[in-house]
Amino acid sequence: MLRLEGLTAGYGGSQVLFGIDLAVGPGEVVTLLGRNGMGKTTTVRAIMGLLPSVGGRVWGGGIALDGQAAAGMAAHRVAQRGLGLVPEGRQVFPTLTVEENLLATAANRSGRTPPRWTLDAVYAFFPRLRERRANPGAKLSGGEQQMVAIGRALMTNPRLLILDEATEGLAPLIRAEIWDVLAKLKAEGQAILLIDKNLAAVTRLADRHVVIEKGRTVWTGTSAELAAAPEVRDSYLHL
Template identity: 80%
Template sequence: MLTVESLAAGYGDSQVLFDVSLRVGAGEVVTLLGRNGMGKTTTVRAIMGLLPARGGGIALDGESVAGLPPHRIAQRGIGLVPEGRQVFPTLTVEENLVATAANRGPRDATGAPRWTLAAVWRLFPRLLERRGNPGSRLSGGEQQMLAIGRALMTNPRLLILDEATEGLAPVIRAEIWAVLAALKAEGQAILLIDKNLGAVLRLGDRHVVIEKGRTVWSGGSAALAAAPEVRDTYLHV
């Protein structure tokens, strides 16, 4: 599905990514790991076209998307839950969800879009209770639920989450992890950034570790769990 090869990118005169490679297949959960400032969010921004690639390749289903504007990349079937949530503060919960609705991706057995308002309400009942509240009046956990629901309303083939549970209370983190596990069970492809190593080892199929803008390790959960030198060198603060 998604293939990133030797990606290079940066901001102005500062180059952040030098050689990042990863791939996400259909139905896979792949995590992008590394300490703060190593280039994880920059990688996501480059994939989404929010930052131009300076080298390497980004392809979706074998077709290059490098250089396309962000809305065109989203239309190819990628939904983003950005770092910091970035919900629309003056729109209600329901308006936030409707604003991004699209019928471009998965469908149910009847041929209808998989993700509708009703489906998001079932996934996050708390959002239904607050459907008329503006985004600015939600708690951090509720905003993260809304950001995930908003991305799902695009009916993406690939869902990208940048810092899926950062700053959330433990009970909300547990709910988010349960939702992501349910999405995985339904075959949703996911590219995930999060610092909770135990949770990502349980959820992820494969993991990609980056250090100073370069991919330095990749492999499955069992391999990463059995590689304390990788965790100590590249993941622990």
């Protein structure tokens, strides 16, 4: 579904990624792990075609979607290929209501008939959003905004869902709710690429992990392999 091979990228004249290798297959949950500033968000931006919008560019290596080259593809073309993004910082539309935020991205990128994700389906996943459907994004709590951000991505009916800092800054109860939602999505066969700092939670959820350091992939493996590799956790994941 998604494959990165030797991806290099940066902003202006500053190189950030020096060789990222990563793959996500249908139905897989894969994490992208590393300390702050190691290139995780830049990797996501490169995948989604967002670097050019901020003066950056993909320099080399490969991004392939379903075996077809996608490096440098415009962001709207990437979205049309079935990638849905829950961005760092949530980025809900502040003046739109919850329902308007959700409907703004509605599409059927999966090609499934009927589509899995409709407004009612998102409300069933997040009952709180139904209660807050008329509230503007700016009036929501951080947890409610994250629910909107996930719901908005699901409303595209993505083939691959990408979450950048899935639970950052959320209260413990909300974090637990988000992890429960992601587990349900995995059980349905939703492919997910996930960034989050909660190592215990991601190792319970994910099939495989990709660890990066200073813009390079330095380790890949399963949750069992990561649990058996304290040197990886100590060298690349702990502050």
